[in-house]
């Protein structure tokens with residue numbers, strides 16, 4: 001291939017919110033990555049139901065799991081096929097995390113890169129997390145590598161992604177990087193809204209805006225073990241899934257729906273801002289991405305709690321806020337494919353720098 005010929009990558013991301021599959025078509029040319037197209041494909045009702053089941057049950061039949069693994073992979077293949085008519089050189093497949101137990105050196109993503117490669121007749125990079133874990137890392141977060149590639153010039157800067165789980169990358173003026181998951185982003189809010197209002201999420205934070213925050217219970221919730229752990233650290237449903245939501249509901253049974261959702265929203269804002277105040281020494285720009293950016297009540301609380309930080313739209317850097325993680329995986333996968341480093345060990349606690357991702361070549 002001519003050295004300056006464009007190389008097209010599809011990055012996939014389906015995160016802890018289980019709201020669908022994000023796809024970014026990314027062009028790599030002259031050492032630059034550019035998003036050409038982006039789409040979110042909602043899971044079908046039956047796939048969504050099965051995914052919810054698999055992430056919430058502790059025991060499950062192996063046949064159910066295996067069939068779901070293939071069904072999810074077929075869904076990804078079909079979604080990519082319908083997403084673009086552009087010839088694709090590489091798919092970078094993040095998989096769907098269904099369990100994350102870093103203390104046991106265990107993280108499990110649904111999705112089979114080999115099947116995806118055969119179905120799409122395209123090379124696939126997948127399984128980004130396991131090698132990092134084997135080297136003593138948390139297996140997450142991995143996007144900080146991309147943050148450092150794209151945003152080191154504007155340091156001091158914090159990149160905050162508010163998905164189901166919220167995570168932060170901080171790059172200091174002297175280019176030191178720290179990164180970790182701060183705790184719940186939308187995960188607890190979504191669970192409450194789904195349980196109490198039969199809606200998917202609190203659109204624009206409107207329910208939370210009508211509630212009052214019980215600061216005593218908020219302080220109690222902030223004593224959760226995870227918030228006190230040292231960094232680097234990562235989390236997921238094991239910490240903030242069904243068990244935590246049950247605990248939350250028990251402690252707030254006297255409260256109105258709006259007050260409960262306001263409290264869950266404030267828990268996210270408080271845990272994010274306390275983590276930033278504790279670990280990010282010098283305020284600078286803060287660039288927010290992920291679906292939580294659309295929750296105005298959550299964002300207003302962050303603006304109030306972080307007055308010294310300069311909130312800057314990620315769109316100023318040519319990236320739409322919903323597309324960032326899919327773009328990031330496109331970049332991680334492409335780097336693996338061309339044999340270049342795509343890993344920052346201090347973000348995960350790994351003991352060495354690696355090139356993360358397993359590669360399935362498409363064949364002729």
Ligand SMILES: Nc1ncnc2c1ncn2[C@@H]1O[C@H](COP(=O)(O)OP(=O)(O)OP(=O)(O)O)[C@@H](O)[C@H]1O
Pocket residue numbers: 013014015016017018019161162163164165166185186190201202203204205289290291292294295296325
């Ligand atoms: N208009 C909106 N108002 C409020 N919240 C919204 C809105 N749009 C999206 N969200 C929230 O954002 C969530 C999706 O965010 P996102 O796609 O970034 O998460 P994810 O990638 O699944 O999670 P993670 O980054 O933890 O893997 C939705 O489930 C919802 O809670």
Ligand SMILES: CC(=O)N[C@H]1[C@@H]2OC[C@@H](O2)[C@@H](O)[C@@H]1O[C@H](C)C(=O)O
Pocket residue numbers: 015016097100107139140141142143144163164165166167181234235236325
């Ligand atoms: C194990 C896992 O899938 N972790 C996700 C999750 O979603 C957000 C947060 O928790 C982050 O640690 C990670 O995803 C991002 C994309 C990452 O690896 O950087």
